[in-house]
Amino acid sequence: xxxxxxxxxxxxxxxxxxxxxxxxxxxxxxxxPDARDFLxxxxxxxxxxxxxxxxxxxxxxxxxxxxxxxxxxxxxISSSETNKIVDVSDYSIYGAAGLVSYIQxxxxxxxxxxxxxxxxxxxxxxxxxxxxxxxxxLKINSINTIFYYDILGFVAVPILAGWDPEYxxxxxxxxxxxxxxxxxxxRTKQYTATGSGSDFAKTILDDRWQRxxxxxDAVELAVRSVTRAGERDVCTSxxxxxxxxxxxxxxxxxxxxxxxxxxxxxxxxxxDLRRRNDPRAQFYFDVExxxxxxxxxxxxxxxxxxxxG
Amino acid sequence: xxxxxxxxxxxxxxxxxxxxxxxxxxxIMVGVSYSNGVVVGKTxxxxxxxxxxxxxxxxxxxxxxxxxxIGDYRDLIVLKSxxxxxxxxxxxxxxxxxxxxxxxxxxxxxxxESALGDIKDIAADVVCxxxxxxxxxxxxxxxxTRNFADFVVTGAPRYSPEIRPDAFPKDERDVMLGVVQNPxxxxxxxxxxxxxxxxxxxxxxxxPTAVEYLKQQCKRMPYAKRNKELAILLVAKTLIxxxxxxxxxxxxxxxxxxxxxxxxxxxxxKTDMHQLTPKLRKNRQKYFSLPADNNDLETKQP
Numbered sequence: 001x002x003x004x005x006x007x008x009x010x011x012x013x014x015x016x017x018x019x020x021x022x023x024x025x026x027x028x029x030x031x032x033p034d035a036r037d038f039l040x041x042x043x044x045x046x047x048x049x050x051x052x053x054x055x056x057x058x059x060x061x062x063x064x065x066x067x068x069x070x071x072x073x074x075x076x077i078s079s080s081e082t083n084k085i086v087d088v089s090d091y092s093i094y095g096a097a098g099l100v101s102y103i104q105x106x107x108x109x110x111x112x113x114x115x116x117x118x119x120x121x122x123x124x125x126x127x128x129x130x131x132x133x134x135x136x137x138l139k140i141n142s143i144n145t146i147f148y149y150d151i152l153g154f155v156a157v158p159i160l161a162g163w164d165p166e167y168x169x170x171x172x173x174x175x176x177x178x179x180x181x182x183x184x185x186x187r188t189k190q191y192t193a194t195g196s197g198s199d200f201a202k203t204i205l206d207d208r209w210q211r212x213x214x215x216x217d218a219v220e221l222a223v224r225s226v227t228r229a230g231e232r233d234v235c236t237s238x239x240x241x242x243x244x245x246x247x248x249x250x251x252x253x254x255x256x257x258x259x260x261x262x263x264x265x266x267x268x269x270x271x272d273l274r275r276r277n278d279p280r281a282q283f284y285f286d287v288e289x290x291x292x293x294x295x296x297x298x299x300x301x302x303x304x305x306x307x308x309g
Numbered sequence: 310x311x312x313x314x315x316x317x318x319x320x321x322x323x324x325x326x327x328x329x330x331x332x333x334x335x336x337i338m339v340g341v342s343y344s345n346g347v348v349v350g351k352t353x354x355x356x357x358x359x360x361x362x363x364x365x366x367x368x369x370x371x372x373x374x375x376x377x378x379i380g381d382y383r384d385l386i387v388l389k390s391x392x393x394x395x396x397x398x399x400x401x402x403x404x405x406x407x408x409x410x411x412x413x414x415x416x417x418x419x420x421x422e423s424a425l426g427d428i429k430d431i432a433a434d435v436v437c438x439x440x441x442x443x444x445x446x447x448x449x450x451x452x453x454t455r456n457f458a459d460f461v462v463t464g465a466p467r468y469s470p471e472i473r474p475d476a477f478p479k480d481e482r483d484v485m486l487g488v489v490q491n492p493x494x495x496x497x498x499x500x501x502x503x504x505x506x507x508x509x510x511x512x513x514x515x516x517p518t519a520v521e522y523l524k525q526q527c528k529r530m531p532y533a534k535r536n537k538e539l540a541i542l543l544v545a546k547t548l549i550x551x552x553x554x555x556x557x558x559x560x561x562x563x564x565x566x567x568x569x570x571x572x573x574x575x576x577x578x579k580t581d582m583h584q585l586t587p588k589l590r591k592n593r594q595k596y597f598s599l600p601a602d603n604n605d606l607e608t609k610q611p
Contacts, residue, residue: 121408125407128404129403132404136401
């Protein structure tokens, strides 16, 4: 094979020389255990450490992935307009919890390697091949940069979802921080979530997900899972930002508009208030009636204007 | 090539090619595709061969690639090892499902290229096929890569007939064996004519003639209508007509076939042995030797 694998390995670990890494580990091991734990507390990064909520599940036509829009920096919201789902190919999407820089690095690396391998085999690499490649990237990074990256908090806990056009099946792969890969679509519960709000999202999916659910139900469930997570998780955006929803089916990539995502989220919230007989409901806006009222007013104005003229 | 200590000159390369061509042997390899797969066949000699020595698969599932090679034993081992390493690399990075003919061909081509600077050359022609495209990819010793739809013929480029002096008339035989040094002009011209006729006759066994034969046959039986049985028949007919007789007169056929069972698609690799009947064997012996027997072989088939 003509691909320079050593080069790929070098590129993945660029900036950190082997001798420096070994020397640092040796120095660390020489410290007394207490001092070592004090200086470098053991970090067990997983999906919950990262401030976000991304969920993916199958539905009748393929897979759907939903993500909130919030980027957090400590106790601050650095942005409420972040798109956390990236297209990897015509039939696959990627979303990850973790350190933004590292998430971006991993997905860029994945895309680059897809080009390299794609040009070698001269054929498209579908979702399972991409998943394997992503696993390798995470594992190589995990092994080669375990020390420094752990200290710096370099972690990515991705979900890769897509459609396999050759076998005509949906696929979802989730990962842990060390690169462990889990084939979700082959399970009975074909859904997963990552990020700090993942537990809340998973609870909603546990409750409501059905095999072969319709597209409309899937979109509603996607918004509901992120909305619920946003209600409880400080690092996940609530109904003030529309969720990003991407769909992959046999027709390729698709998306749900921000307006639709927003209106579904507000409807869920408003229904909650009404169901709980919450007195705030009368002060809160009723999405449908307000929209109808606005439309009626507009039509009346238009008719009146024409009549006067 | 960069590590080589040998001075590589055009003459050296030419010499290596000629040597490799000589080691390739006299037999041909024929492959025909059909709607669900491909069939590749070549001669098989149990005394100096083993089953599936020249046929193996790389990859898995829909990415199964049939590699068929004809040539020297040691070279087949080198090629097999290289293609299997390629498979392992792909398993490591993107799973073996993505093994393609193009990837295998690049590896094989690289082996040929690296052998160019070595003492030993690689004497083999390699054909790859998968069930995705039903197309043959061919790399020959000169590192030329070509792809063919419908069929492929590779191996020995030209057939050198076997001369059987005992089958010639006595006066001609004496001249051929050097018993008579100065034959009469009439006898000399007769022998010359016999050899001219023979040369014309044996030009029928060139690889291009086999290609032309298969071209005609594939026109009659187009790809969409070809099934496994027809493909086997085409390979067998071509080998019987154009592959020179061997000690065993046995053909090894390899199949790569796609099977749909319910929702799952399986790719199956299989090899079969086909032993020629004694009668056909005898006919082929006559058909492929001097003096030439101009009767059509097919009319003599049992």
